[in-house]
Amino acid sequence: MERKKAGNKLPFFRQLKKDAGNYVLLAPALIYTLVFGYLTYPYMVIAFEKYNYKKGLLSDFVGVKNFEAFFKSTWAWQVTRNxxxxxxxxxxxxxxxxxxxxxxxxxxxxxxxxxxAQSTMLFPYFISWAVVAMMLYALLSTDTGLINRMLTGVGLEKISFYSTAKIWPLILVIMRLWKGIGYSSIIYLATITGMDSEIYEAASIDGASRWKQTTKLTIPLLMPTVCILTLMDVGRAFFGDFTMIYSIIGDNGVLMPTTDIIDTFVFRTLRLSGDASVAMAVGLYQSFVGFLLVFGVNKLVKKFYPDGALF
Structure with a gap:
């Protein structure tokens, strides 16, 4: 029996040869994770240095001065809040x-x-945010936008969307819903279709209406999936959608009070000032708080709704 069990465990290289196709498919993801995930960890030390491109990781150590520079600035609270x-x-x-x-x-x-219906609602998810930004500009432009042309056509004043910061959180939410709702609903729909049909048959025999079945059966059975996906989203609450925000807003300083996020701030800091140390400090602050959010929210979910906890 022991020989039989030992024979089932193939040596590493024999197993690699046997499943070569699977490893080839897996290789790009592994390389991407290794290079942009784990191999970047040593560079976090830049946040505590006055980075010099010639010295690299051996630049002069300055402690927490880079963090102080960010938190004492007028941007710290604004980008965190946004x-x-x-x-x-x-x-x-x-x-x-x-x-x-x-x-x-x-x-x-x-x-x-x-x-x-599913195909139609899923299509926007595959449209680039750059294309969405152009479509949005065609709608909201002050001079040539479709909405303003319609307003002037009925005798109303134009709305200067790209110079009115307070309305952009609503616009961004609408665009995010339009683009992502079809894709997100697939996961929930797959969970619903995988539920035991016998439960619904029993409820129907007992006289439960479709509304009762939805509120008393479907939604409670769906809650673990909702909690897990929401928990994963909350864990990234400190990481904004850089592609979305920068494609739509760009460097429009008028809209930054309500739309500038940590990701765009880091990119702009590095691009305009070239100060990699402050950019890394802000990025490290973002990652640390995101790490705490994951564990904190998971602990709350585990306390009040154990079935929905991630770990």
Whole structure:
């Protein structure tokens, strides 16, 4: 028996040769994670140095001065507030809308209509944010935008969208929903379709309406999935969608009070000033708080709803 068990354990190189195809498919992801994940860890020391491109990691040590430079600036509170605030808006509205859409699609009986509807709602997810930014500009431009042309056509004044900061959180939420709701709802819909049909049959025999089945069965059974996905999103509440924000907002300083996030601030700091130390300090601050958020929120979920905890 011992020889048989030992024979089942192939040596590493024999196993590598046997599953060569699988490892080739896995290689790009492993290399990407290794290079941009683990091999970048030593460079975090830059946050505590006055980085010099000639000296590299052996630059002069300055302690926490780079962190002080950020936290004493007028930008620290603004970008932190915007990052967390926008992400919370995205998480709350996105979760509610995605779950609601999945519940609605689950009630569709006509299969052909369901396929067309899913394909239509999924399509925006694959559109680049750069293209979305151009589409949005075509709608909101002060001079040539479709909305302002319609307003002037009925005798109303134009709205200068690109110089009115307070309305942009709403615009960004709408664009985020339009682009991502179809993709997000697929996960919830897959969970719903995988639920035991016998439970619904028993509820129907007992006289439960479709509304009762949805509120008393579907939603409670869906909650563990909702909690896990929401927990993962909350863990990244300190990491904004750089591609979305920078594609749409760019370097428009008028809109920065409500749209500038940590990611765009780090990019702009490094691009304009070339100070890698401050940029790394802000990035390290972002990562550390995000790490605490994951564990803190998971602990709360584990206390009040154990089935929804991630670990």
């Amino acid at each position: 990052t967390v605030g926008l992400n919370l808006l995205f998480i709350i509205t996105g979760t509610i809308a995605s779950v609601g859409l999945a519940l609605i699609l689950n009630e569709v009986v006509h299969k052909r209509f369901l396929k067309v």
